[in-house]
Amino acid sequence: MYNLSEIARIANKLATTGLTKSQAFKRAWELAKGKTLVVKGVTQGKRQTAIDHMKQYDPSEVTISLQRNTQNYFDTDTVEVIATIQGNSYCVGYLASSVSGWLSRSWTLEQP
Structure with a gap:
């Protein structure tokens, strides 16, 4: 529900x-x-290797979270997609700017 x-x-x-x-x-x-949201930048660096490595784990062991990255020089609304397995976290990509723009602005509204 x-x-x-x-x-x-x-x-x-x-x-x-x-x-x-x-x-x-x-x-x-x-x-x-x-x-489903499209994750961009998954082919950069060793992200494909990390994503392939995640496939060996049970989905219940993998936690996916979103984290705002205001340090990005080109886009302060950047939202990182973070995968965490057994306490180890890794950025596997970024949300598309069309989604991250309104999502990060809504996070800003929640802050006091």
Whole structure:
């Protein structure tokens, strides 16, 4: 079951980032339903090797998290995709700028 009040809260925050209410609710529902997001930059460096290495683990052992990276010179809205296995973390890529822009702005709104 979906938490409708949480979806509405996220949509309202997204609407303050420049999206229309309709676009904001569509994005909030996509996030709630867990639709797949495209991760960029997975071929850079040894990321493909790390991703192949993760395949040997049970999915319950792998934690994927998102972390805002404001230190990026080109885009301060960068959101890293971090994979953690047995306490070891590794950046496997970045969210597309079209997604990271509104997502990082909504995180900024949550900070006091």
